[in-house]
Amino acid sequence: MTNEGAARFEKNVPGPFYGTGDCMACGAPELEAPHLLAPLEGDNYHTYFVRQPATPDEVEQACRALESCCVAALRYGGRDPLIIQRLGNDPEFCDHLLPGPPVPRPQWRDAKAPAATITITGAALTDDVSRTLIQELNAELSGMYPEPGANHFGLHPDEVQPGRGAFLVVHRDGTPLGCGALRRLDDETGELKRMYVAPAARGLGLGRRLVDALEAEARALGLRRLVLETGTRQEAAIALYRATGFDIIPLYGEYLNSPETSVCMGKEIPAHEP
Missing domain, CATH: 3.30.70 (Alpha-Beta Plaits)
Structure with missing residues (x-):
């Protein structure tokens, strides 16, 4: 056949x-x-x-x-x-x-060797582990996008408080290797921010797990849509978001100020997990 x-x-x-x-x-x-x-x-x-x-x-x-x-x-x-x-x-x-x-x-x-244990836990944006991961993310993005105004690092701790959003850390065998945030933009829309996986841990599926976990957080908050911004030079990130159901959307909010380097994406959230 x-x-x-x-x-x-x-x-x-x-x-x-x-x-x-x-x-x-x-x-x-x-x-x-x-x-x-x-x-x-x-x-x-x-x-x-x-x-x-x-x-x-x-x-x-x-x-x-x-x-x-x-x-x-x-x-x-x-x-x-x-x-x-x-x-x-x-x-x-x-x-x-x-x-x-x-x-x-x-x-x-x-x-093969025993499968690694992957866990995703909530954290405060001000926790030491959160600060360390965000510093690594900021350093990487600053090197990738040196143009003035290309980076949008803003996220306030209050925006990820329980009931308003979430900040998650992914661990492999107890070692924190990545993070991601969800903040509410309006009654129906949430935004993914501060998505990061340490370079040595890329290719292990941790980014996809973070996206799935943040979508579950958004669903629990009653949100119906997710949006995000990534960069034009981050083709692997764009491919990941496409694979998890995101499509390109028009630039919005602060990202209108960086049209040469920003890519915005969005997806509708199913009422129940698929």
């Missing part, structure tokens, strides 16, 4: 494994196949194959990269039955299928 497959991103090297160009640049596939996929560095925010696997170990790495992509943006377009079986004879990964239904895939993650 043959599926139509997906469009092949033009930068892929020729061969059966390929990326579609739709990956959200979380970095998880690159961790599994660092020698096969383009590194997410410099101006590259796309996941694609720069080399095809040449050994059984590399084939396994490529398969794990496909399985770790949370938006199914990596695929196998070949016809090797062993690889198709390895990928579960699953149309999510394979352009060509064997006769019969999908089959169980190896539980390769079980052989």
Whole structure:
């Protein structure tokens, strides 16, 4: 059986494994196949194959990269039955299928180190851990956007008090690695602010967990819409927000003063968690 497959991103090297160009640049596939996929560095925010696997170990790495992509943006377009079986004879990964239904895939993650414990907790904006993460965020943004007026750091502790908003910190095995805030703009609209994940922890899905947790906070406050501002040079952040349901919207509020560097996005909040 043959599926139509997906469009092949033009930068892929020729061969059966390929990326579609739709990956959200979380970095998880690159961790599994660092020698096969383009590194997410410099101006590259796309996941694609720069080399095809040449050994059984590399084939396994490529398969794990496909399985770790949370938006199914990596695929196998070949016809090797062993690889198709390895990928579960699953149309999510394979352009060509064997006769019969999908089959169980190896539980390769079980052989790895124990899964890290991820927790997200509320914090005050004035807590030491909050201040440290915000200082790191401000330093990164100031380096990325040196233009006068390009950065919008303003957030008052009262805006994230219980009942008005939230400030969340994400921990991995007890270590604080990122943060995010929600503040109410009006009776129906909340704004995400101060979104940050430490560089060493990017690619682990922590940013998406923060967005989901802040959306849950907004829902609990009775808000119906979320908006945010990010920067034109933060393509990975834009990809993350798109993957969590945000779309580009017109600039609003203070961001009207930085049209060259600001991107505003918004989404409607479902009444119940999907």
